[in-house]
Amino acid sequence: MLRVAVPNKGALAGAAGEMLAEAGYRQRHEQRDLTVLDPVNDVEFFFLRPKDIPIYVGSGELDLGITGRDLALDSGAPVEELLQLGFGGSTFRYAAPAGRDWKPADLAGKRLATSYPRLVRDDLARQGIEAEVIRLDGAVEISVQLGVADAVADVVGSGRTLRQHDLVAFGDPICVSEAVLVHRAGSQETRAKTQLTARLRGVVFAQQYMMLDYDCPRELLERAIAITPGLQSPTVSPLAHDGWVAVRAMVSRKRVNQVMDELAEVGAKAILASDIRSCRL
Ligand SMILES: Nc1ncnc2c1ncn2[C@@H]1O[C@H](COP(=O)(O)OP(=O)(O)OP(=O)(O)O)[C@@H](O)[C@H]1O
Ligand SMILES: O=P(O)(O)OC[C@H]1O[C@H](OP(=O)(O)OP(=O)(O)O)[C@H](O)[C@@H]1O
């Protein structure tokens, strides 16, 4: 039976559960459940802290896990990314009190608070900076105003928490993170692992695309196809009305409105965009 670790709470838990449900796996109904058995798919899910997941997967006790790239790097556990999941996007950055033009070199000799000490120590070593790293469990941004640190290194999502505490980010991001599916580095590809990965890839991909359907006079077809080339090529079917065709093509979700505008300008009618739930390409 395949054993899979899923974040039990925090920023990644909701989207991870939704993605697995969309991929056809049984999910927990009770927030406090630590395991869920999915006999139909021959999978057991373990709901764990995202920070602990690389440790379980790196030890080989669990076959696959969903966690953040930043957490995987910080754990130092021997895990490898199989798939980027497209949610939980963040950067991991240095930040210090606003009002001064900070550079990473200014951290030399300073106290730096973080809950990702390995990630920070590795980056400081790479840059040849010697600073005191203070490990905190969370709410790191408040440590400067409480006098425990001179600067921080922390996860930045919207940037709201930094602003609220009058901190500014500086230097290149230490890590650009998102939720990822990991396995133990160098571990064997099994049919079960490949299947779960393929199912999640289908959902991730489907979320990045939309299906576009429209009607188009045959003489405009070439121009319309140039706007919606699809992945391989669009499906073109005859309409009952002579001289018209129906076209169906996948379009990048980010560009869908622009593409619909362009199609309308060319003369396409009844342009419909719909969600794709999952796919295998
Ligand atoms: N505001 C955010 N926006 C986007 N991603 C975030 C945000 N906060 C955290 N993450 C991502 O979520 C993961 C850590 O999430 P989470 O907050 O659940 O863990 P934690 O901080 O260890 O736990 P907790 O907050 O429960 O103590 C990291 O991969 C991080 O990059
Ligand atoms: O840039 P923002 O959108 O404001 O998000 C960033 C904040 O979100 C996370 O905190 P979380 O809620 O996980 O609490 P924690 O600091 O206790 O981990 C992270 O540690 C930052 O504090």
Ligand SMILES: [Mg+2]
């Ligand atoms: Mg957190």
